[in-house]
Amino acid sequence: MKRRQFLFASAASTMAFGSVGLAQAAARPLPLIPMTDLTGGIDARVPLNLAPGTHDFGNGAISQTLGINHNYLGPVIRAKQGQTIPFDVANGIGDTSTIHWHGLHIPGDVDGGPHQEIADGDVWSPDVPIVQHASMNWFHSHMHGKTAQQTYKGLAGVLLIEDDASLSADLPKTYGVDDFTIVLQDKAFDASGRMGYALTAEVFEDGFEGDTIVVNGAIAPVSQTVPTGLVRLRILNACNARFLELSMETGPLAVIASDGGFLSSAVEVESILMSPGERYEVLVDMKTVDTNALNVNLAGDGGGFLAGLFGGNQLTPVLTLSRTADEGFTGAMPDKLANLDALRPQDATVTRSFQLQMDVGADLVALAMAWDNFCGNAGAMAINGQPMNMDRIDETVRKGDTEIWRISVDDQLHPIHIHGCSFRILSQSGAEPPAYAQGWKDMVHVEDGWSDVLVRFDHEAPENAPYMYHCHILEHEDCGMMGQFTVT
Ligand code: C2O
Ligand code: CU
Ligand code: CU
Numbered sequence: 001m002k003r004r005q006f007l008f009a010s011a012a013s014t015m016a017f018g019s020v021g022l023a024q025a026a027a028r029p030l031p032l033i034p035m036t037d038l039t040g041g042i043d044a045r046v047p048l049n050l051a052p053g054t055h056d057f058g059n060g061a062i063s064q065t066l067g068i069n070h071n072y073l074g075p076v077i078r079a080k081q082g083q084t085i086p087f088d089v090a091n092g093i094g095d096t097s098t099i100h101w102h103g104l105h106i107p108g109d110v111d112g113g114p115h116q117e118i119a120d121g122d123v124w125s126p127d128v129p130i131v132q133h134a135s136m137n138w139f140h141s142h143m144h145g146k147t148a149q150q151t152y153k154g155l156a157g158v159l160l161i162e163d164d165a166s167l168s169a170d171l172p173k174t175y176g177v178d179d180f181t182i183v184l185q186d187k188a189f190d191a192s193g194r195m196g197y198a199l200t201a202e203v204f205e206d207g208f209e210g211d212t213i214v215v216n217g218a219i220a221p222v223s224q225t226v227p228t229g230l231v232r233l234r235i236l237n238a239c240n241a242r243f244l245e246l247s248m249e250t251g252p253l254a255v256i257a258s259d260g261g262f263l264s265s266a267v268e269v270e271s272i273l274m275s276p277g278e279r280y281e282v283l284v285d286m287k288t289v290d291t292n293a294l295n296v297n298l299a300g301d302g303g304g305f306l307a308g309l310f311g312g313n314q315l316t317p318v319l320t321l322s323r324t325a326d327e328g329f330t331g332a333m334p335d336k337l338a339n340l341d342a343l344r345p346q347d348a349t350v351t352r353s354f355q356l357q358m359d360v361g362a363d364l365v366a367l368a369m370a371w372d373n374f375c376g377n378a379g380a381m382a383i384n385g386q387p388m389n390m391d392r393i394d395e396t397v398r399k400g401d402t403e404i405w406r407i408s409v410d411d412q413l414h415p416i417h418i419h420g421c422s423f424r425i426l427s428q429s430g431a432e433p434p435a436y437a438q439g440w441k442d443m444v445h446v447e448d449g450w451s452d453v454l455v456r457f458d459h460e461a462p463e464n465a466p467y468m469y470h471c472h473i474l475e476h477e478d479c480g481m482m483g484q485f486t487v488t
Contacts, residue, residue: 027221027222027223027317027320028058028218028219028221028222028223029218029222029223029224030180030182030215030216030218030222030223030224030319031215031216031217031218031222032175032176032180032216033073033075033076033157033158033181033183033216034070034075034076035075035076035077035078035175036075036076036077036078037078038077038078038079038080038083038085039078039079039080039083039162039167042079042083042084042085042086044086045086045087045088045125046077046085046086046087046088047069047087047088047090048068048069048074048087048088048089048090048099048157049068049069049090049092050066050067050068050089050090050091050092050093050097050099050118050155051066051067051092051093052064052065052066052067052092052093052094053065053066053067053070053071053072053154054071055067055071055072055154055195055217057187057189057195057214057217057218057219058218058219059189059193059219060193061189061192061193061194062194063189063193063194063195064153064194064195065153065154065195066093066150066153066154066155067154067155068099068139068154068155068156068157071154072154072217073154073156073157073183073216073217074139074155074156074157074158075157075158076157076158076159076160076175076181077157077158077159077160078159078160078161078162078175079130079159079160079161079162080130080161080162080163080167081130081131081132081133081134081161081162081163081164082130082131083130084127084128084129084130085127085128085130086125086127086128087099087124087125087126087127087128088123088124088125089112089118089123089124089125089126090122090123091118091119091120091121091122091123091124092120092121093120093150093155094120095120095143095146095150096117096118096119096120096143097117097118097120097141097143097146097150097155098112098113098114098116098117098118098124098141098142098143099112099118099124099139099140099141099142099155100112100113100139100140100141100142100419101128101137101139101159102137102138102139102140102277102417102442103135103136103137103138103159103259103260103279103422103442104128104130104132104137104159105131105132105420105421105422105458105459106128106129106131106420106459107420107459107460107461107465108419108420108459108460108461108462108465108466108467108486108487109126109461109462109464109465110126110127110128110129111419111420111461111465111467112124112126112139112142113142113419113465113466113467113468114142114143114144114390114468115390115464115465115466116465117143130161132161132260132261132422133161133163133165133166133260133261133262133338134161134162134163134165134166134257134261134262135160135161135257135259135260135261135279135422135440136158136159136160136161136181136234136236136257136259136279136281137158137159137160137161137259137279138156138157138158138159138236138238138279139156139157139158139159140155140156140157140238141155141156142468144388144390144478145478146478147474147477147478148199148207148208148240148474148475148477148478149197149199151238151240151474152185152197152208152240152474153195153197156183156238158181158183158234158236160181160234165338166262169334169337170331170334171230171232171256171283171329171331171334172229172230172231172232172283172328172329173232177226177227177328178226178227178229178230178231178232178328178329179231179232179234180224180231180232180233180234181216181234181236182215182216182233182234182235182236182294182319183215183216183217183236183238184213184214184215184235184236184237184238184239184244184274184296184318185210185213185214185238185239186209186210186211186212186213186214186239186240186242187210187212187213187214187219188208188210188211188212189210189212199475203475204380204475204479205358206241206412206473206475207240207241207242207276207473207474207475207476208240208241208474208475209239209240209241209242210242213296213316213318215318215319220296220316220317220318220319221293221316221317221318221319221320222318222319222320223319223320223321223322224319224320224321224322225321225322225323225324226286226321226322226323226324226328227286227323227324227326227327227328227329228286228287228323228324228325228326228327228328228330229286229287229327229328229329229330229331230283230284230285230286230287230328230329230330230331230333231283231284231286231321231328231329232256232281232282232283232284232329233281233282233283233284233294233319234257234279234281235274235279235280235281235282236278236279237274237275237276237277237278237279238276238277239276240276240473240474240475241276241473241474241475241476242276243273243274243275243276243413243415244273244274244296245271245272245273245274245296245297246271246272246273246274246294246295246296246297247270247271247272247294247295247297247315248284248292248293248294248295249291249292249293249294249295249315249317250289250292251284251285251289251292252268252269252270253268253269253270253271253272253282253284254266254267254268254282254283254284254285254333255267255268255269255272255280255281255282255436256281256282256283256334256337257279257280257281257337257439258278258279258280258281258436258437258439258440258441259278259279259422259440259441259442259443260422260423260439260440260441260442261338261422261439261440262337262338262439263337263338263340263435263436263438263439264336264337264338264339264340264439265334265335265336265337266283266333266334266335266337267435267436269434269435269436271297272434272436273434273445275415275443275445275472276415276472276473276474277415277417277442277443277472278415278443280436283333284321285333286321286323286328287330289323290322290323291320291321291322291323292320292321293317293318293319293320293321294317294318294319294320294321295315295316295317295318296315296316296318297313297314297315297316298314298315298316299313299314338439340438340439340440343424343426343454344402344454345404345426345452345454347402347454348402348403348404348454349401349402349403350397350398350401350402350403350404351403351404351405351406352395352403352404352405352406353384353406353407353408354383354384354405354406354407354408354416354469354483355383355384355385355407355408355409356381356382356383356407356408356409356414356416356446356471356481357381357382357383357384357385357409357481358380358381358409358411358412358476358481380479380480381471381476381479381480381481382480382481383469383481383482383483384483386483387479387480388470388477388480388481388482388483388484390484392484393463393466393484393485393486394483394484394485395483395484395485395486396485396486396488397457397485397486397487397488398487398488399457399458399459399460399487399488400456400457400458401456401457402454402455402456403454403455403456404426404452404453404454404455405418405423405452405453405455405469406450406451406452407444407446407450407451407452407453408446408449408450408451409446409447412447413429413445413446413447414445414446414447414471414473414476414481415443415444415445415446415471415472415473416443416444416445416446416451416469416470416471416472417442417443417469417470417471417472418442418453418455418467418468418469419442419461419467419468419469420457420459420461420467420487421442421455421456421457421458422440422441422442423440423441423442423444423453423454423455424438424439424440424441424453424454424455425437425438425441425444425451425452425453425454426452426453426454427449427450427451427452428444428445428446428451429445429446429447429448429449429450429451430448430449430450430451431449441453443472457487459487460487460488461485461486461487461488462486462488463486466484466485466486467484467485467486467487468482468483468484468485469482469483469484469485470482470483
């Protein structure tokens with residue numbers, strides 16, 4: 001049993017158990033997240049209103065949440081390469097916040113990281129240029145020290161980028177019919193059924209893991225009818241800390257895209273392991289089966305405390321699909337999706353090494369009590385001996401250089417994210433990455449050995465608006481496992 005799993009077992013035992021494991025419970029309908037579709041043209045600024053809300057996750061209890069234009073979570077925004085999105089981000093949550101565009105290749109001053117704070121009552125109006133290819137991105141709070149709790153409470157949404165190729169590709173693309181955006185999260189609910197979040201020493205150490213999976217804000221399992229044909233799921237792991245091992249009840253997952261865009265061709269696998277912050281698009285064949293289910297293996301790698309308690313597989317359906325007689329996307333599984341350049345590590349002119357560090361001397365129990373859910377600058381975790389410090393630039397990068405970033409750690413499994421780019425993974429935890437992770441990525445898993453990525457930054461991030469690199473276990477990020485870099 002891994003350390004994080006063991007530690008989580010003690011944290012979890014103090015919480016009420018939710019619906020995990022109740023596979024036979026009646027499925028709720030899959031909520032369709034409202035879409036703001038800008039691909040047809042943008043004729044006004046695009047408001048994103050951050051505000052407190054209340055939300056019923058499906059258990060009848062009213063939870064206190066945060067949302068963006070909605071009571072919980074934000075819209076799915078769909079835009080096209082070449083557009084510039086004029087956002088008006090209005091903060092009304094009663095506390096300072098930020099909104100970061102995770103995955104976008106944009107300059108540091110519109111990146112929405114911890115330096116672009118929006119005071120309560122203020123509006124931040126970045127013009128966000130969309131220069132990259134079709135890809136599934138997202139946006140979430142990046143308020144240093146409070147990213148974990150603000151994102152958990154609901155400050156997150158999805159940003160889909162299309163391009164000419166994706167709009168004309170022979171793929172399912174009717175939103176809510178054969179093309180679904182699936183936001184997976186884990187939650188803890190208290191005895192009265194309300195969403196809870198509390199920081200303890202264990203939560204700092206392992207990240208917050210809830211015992212209940214929710215899909216687009218509804219407690220799993222959720223159900224959806226689909227036409228006969230191929231069905232596309234664009235999946236985001238928006239958990240604070242939980243890795244999700246996903247598989248289908250029947251048949252393989254055909255992975256067609258990762259964080260930064262399409263793979264060169266579909267990769268059929270039994271299961272994928274998604275870290276917090278990762279996105280994968282998959283096609284599910286609903287031509288020949290009447291029902292199917294997307295399962296999460298709660299005993300899989302990084303599956304949390306149930307792995308320790310039960311071992312083996314603990315497959316729990318999160319989304320059940322049942323097919324109607326309607327004809328949907330009847331095309332074939334695509335064989336060519338995109339042209340991915342061959343990896344050329346020999347082009348790298350700079351190599352940087354990053355050592356992730358836990359427990360650099362801080363007393364986590366005291367922190368949990370004294371900081372009242374605020375861990376910023378607490379310095380409990382670090383990279384290369386330095387806990388995150390907003391006033392210190394850790395790396396300076398030259399625009400356009402090809403670099404290799406090497407990351408290692410001696411404890412736990414960490415999902416590392418780099419702003420302002422997509423990269424390619426050369427090695428992941430000392431091994432070749434799975435085929436579905438060999439395309440464009442902005443997240444890499446780091447456990448044993450080195451995780452090496454080949455990266456280039458094409459936009460500027462000055463000293464007053466640097467980019468971040470950090471662990472996407474949000475409590476680790478808040479606790480100091482983050483650094484800053486400029487690109488000039
Ligand atoms: Cu998704 Cu720096 O974050
Ligand atoms: Cu990011
Ligand atoms: Cu971490």
